[in-house]
Amino acid sequence: MEDWRMRVRNRNNVVLAGREDGPTVVLAHGFGCDQNMWRYVAAKIGQWAQLVLFDHVGSGKADPMAWDADRYASLDGYADDVLSICQDLDLQQPIFVGHSVSSSIGVLAANREPERFSALVLVTPSPCYIDDGNYRGGFTRDDIDELLESLDSNYLGWSSTMAPLIMGNPERPELGEELTASFCRTDPAMAQVFARATFLSDNRADLAAVSIPTLILQCAQDAIAPPEVGAFVHAQIAGSRLVTLDATGHCPQLSAPEATAAAITSFVRTAYR
Amino acid sequence: MLEDNLEDLYENAPCGNLSTLLDGTIAKINGTLLAWLGYSREELVGRRRFSDLLTGGGRIYHETHFAPMLAMRGKIGGVSLELRAKDGTRIPVLVTSIVKAGSEGQPQLIRTAIFDAKMRRAYERELLNARRAAEREDERLRQLVSKLQRSLLPAVLQTPPGLESAAYYRMASTDDVGGDFYDLFPLDDGRWGFFLGDVSGKGIEAAAVTALARYTLRAATVYDPDPAAALHNLNTVLWQEYREDARYCTVVFGILTPTPAVGGFTAVIASGGHPEPLLLRADGSVHHHPTKGRIVGAFPTSRYTNTTAVANPGDTLLLYSDGLTEARPVSSETTDGRYGTAALARFATHLAPTNAADAVAAVTDLLGTFGTGLTDDAAVLAISAPPSRR
Numbered sequence A: 001m002e003d004w005r006m007r008v009r010n011r012n013n014v015v016l017a018g019r020e021d022g023p024t025v026v027l028a029h030g031f032g033c034d035q036n037m038w039r040y041v042a043a044k045i046g047q048w049a050q051l052v053l054f055d056h057v058g059s060g061k062a063d064p065m066a067w068d069a070d071r072y073a074s075l076d077g078y079a080d081d082v083l084s085i086c087q088d089l090d091l092q093q094p095i096f097v098g099h100s101v102s103s104s105i106g107v108l109a110a111n112r113e114p115e116r117f118s119a120l121v122l123v124t125p126s127p128c129y130i131d132d133g134n135y136r137g138g139f140t141r142d143d144i145d146e147l148l149e150s151l152d153s154n155y156l157g158w159s160s161t162m163a164p165l166i167m168g169n170p171e172r173p174e175l176g177e178e179l180t181a182s183f184c185r186t187d188p189a190m191a192q193v194f195a196r197a198t199f200l201s202d203n204r205a206d207l208a209a210v211s212i213p214t215l216i217l218q219c220a221q222d223a224i225a226p227p228e229v230g231a232f233v234h235a236q237i238a239g240s241r242l243v244t245l246d247a248t249g250h251c252p253q254l255s256a257p258e259a260t261a262a263a264i265t266s267f268v269r270t271a272y273r
Numbered sequence B: 001m002l003e004d005n006l007e008d009l010y011e012n013a014p015c016g017n018l019s020t021l022l023d024g025t026i027a028k029i030n031g032t033l034l035a036w037l038g039y040s041r042e043e044l045v046g047r048r049r050f051s052d053l054l055t056g057g058g059r060i061y062h063e064t065h066f067a068p069m070l071a072m073r074g075k076i077g078g079v080s081l082e083l084r085a086k087d088g089t090r091i092p093v094l095v096t097s098i099v100k101a102g103s104e105g106q107p108q109l110i111r112t113a114i115f116d117a118k119m120r121r122a123y124e125r126e127l128l129n130a131r132r133a134a135e136r137e138d139e140r141l142r143q144l145v146s147k148l149q150r151s152l153l154p155a156v157l158q159t160p161p162g163l164e165s166a167a168y169y170r171m172a173s174t175d176d177v178g179g180d181f182y183d184l185f186p187l188d189d190g191r192w193g194f195f196l197g198d199v200s201g202k203g204i205e206a207a208a209v210t211a212l213a214r215y216t217l218r219a220a221t222v223y224d225p226d227p228a229a230a231l232h233n234l235n236t237v238l239w240q241e242y243r244e245d246a247r248y249c250t251v252v253f254g255i256l257t258p259t260p261a262v263g264g265f266t267a268v269i270a271s272g273g274h275p276e277p278l279l280l281r282a283d284g285s286v287h288h289h290p291t292k293g294r295i296v297g298a299f300p301t302s303r304y305t306n307t308t309a310v311a312n313p314g315d316t317l318l319l320y321s322d323g324l325t326e327a328r329p330v331s332s333e334t335t336d337g338r339y340g341t342a343a344l345a346r347f348a349t350h351l352a353p354t355n356a357a358d359a360v361a362a363v364t365d366l367l368g369t370f371g372t373g374l375t376d377d378a379a380v381l382a383i384s385a386p387p388s389r390r
Helices: A002-011 A035-045 A075-088 A101-112 A141-153 A155-162 A176-182 A188-199 A227-236 A257-272 B006-011 B031-037 B056-073 B118-151 B203-223 B227-242 B341-351 B356-373
Strands: A015-018 A024-028 A050-054 A095-099 A119-123 A214-221 A241-248 B016-021 B026-029 B075-084 B090-101 B107-116 B164-170 B180-186 B192-199 B249-259 B264-272 B278-280 B286-288 B307-311 B316-320 B378-384
Touching: A002 A075, A015 A035, A024 A035, A024 A075, A024 A101, A035 A050, A035 A257, A035 B056, A075 A101, A075 A188, A095 A101, A095 A257, A101 A119, A119 A257, A141 A188, A141 B056, A214 A227, A214 A257, A227 A241, A241 A257, B016 B031, B056 B075, B056 B090, B075 B118, B090 B118, B118 B203, B164 B180, B164 B356, B180 B203, B180 B378, B192 B203, B192 B316, B192 B378, B203 B227, B203 B249, B227 B249, B227 B264, B278 B341, B286 B341, B307 B316, B316 B356, B341 B356, B356 B378
Parallel strands: A024 A050, A024 A095, A095 A119, A119 A214, A214 A241
Antiparallel strands: A015 A050, B016 B026, B016 B107, B075 B090, B090 B107, B164 B378, B180 B192, B192 B249, B249 B264, B264 B307, B278 B286, B278 B316, B316 B378
């Protein structure tokens, strides 16, 4: 039993932080990065919450031996991991905060075991990235194929990007050499499988089944999940709350960490009152 | 000093120069980049973001990697992206960005240098094509190896009437043909021939020896179903063919006669330097069946002798190659790290009494536990007499 628990923890490089006596918040990173993405937000909400951070298998410091191209070819494999982390740590009704594709992963996990989570926070979610009829996902199939192709063909570019030279960063000592070197590092072959699972999945139909309190955070300007998509998610999840952050880009936890943390904090306060 | 016009140096630099606000909005762009893209300055400055200039895939990459890393590190360099020009053409580029901070250290804007990467991209594509060609070739080789390997083993293992048989072959590597072989085949007088052997070396040369050994044994049996004579024959053939190459094999060869009245079989067995077969008895005991004889094909003349094994109902005869006993399991009890014949005999004691299918399944599982310790091919062949109904 202990072996199994250690295995799950090592598999996903699970890290606990924040206040032990606070409500539990699971922070799940999106495609292309790792748990360090939450760095600034974690510093804020860790003041009142117990934080569970982890890396999806294939990302960051997750166990490379745990990689399985079949298991992680669909978002269900990642959702399974989320559920097993909750079970392993015996988390009591955590709030699941998922960024980008982890929003869909959280929806899948919460639909499978709704009683496990107390609430969902979906940060710049997109249930379907590809345009389909009246639905505007923002990308064509060709765009996505091109991304996948670039992951494969442009491997020199990716590899050099993923393992950049370690440069000193004297202006930002808080980051440290190690983080500077490892931040967002991904194996291109694993990234390709994750990218395929992320950008080719269509989880629109899963939204209506969400039965727990849900907050949707979108950015005013986002080239990947534009405001229409946030509005769509909001309309599909009954009783959900939508907050538009005055931020640009797909990663408000980096570009607007204060506003992101504040929105999560106020949502949780309401939900727990 | 010729180079004194900084404005000209910026505008007509040999690379694209771009400054963007923190939200990506284009604040300043040089003439070189405008010329590449085919846009006028007015169309871009204050109106478009850097990510708008990228292809769809590039935009995703920019938002999920480039921008976060830049935000986190303050700089990012040598990233491969593609710009989309006004007329739709794609421009492969290498991009380097730094965040310019104000006097208080607060980020103010992003400076980006953009280099033409057409040649580099063409080179990468060449490398990729070469890699894919190599992967295709590798796959073709694997297919060839596995087909060749299958051709050296019986497609379907036949079973003498009233008895049971099973076999398993495990290749140590998928890109090299192994040297183990076995067969079980009927003779026209109701008797059956069987053999299991192991050729020195691996690869295509070993496969050729395997094929020769296999067909020589089967042909020899047609004229004279005598194991010692067949091995003598094989020794002569291999010595003549391979004396220069020092190719040889070890093999256990037998002729089996079912004994329907009893429900078992007798087997006349000769061995050329091969590990002794195991007899797993119905009473749970395990015996090495004693065999003697030099390895086949290594000496101009060798003597082989027949011995007889009697299998009664519930008995199982187990032949195996040394890939099994010479594997190096993670937790080995022997001093040299090998699995060893003693461990195999103990393993067999736990199995007995058993039957051909169960014995082979158990050995298959055992091989599975060796992991990377299994360095050589391993073959196993079992023939059993069903337990009596009484």
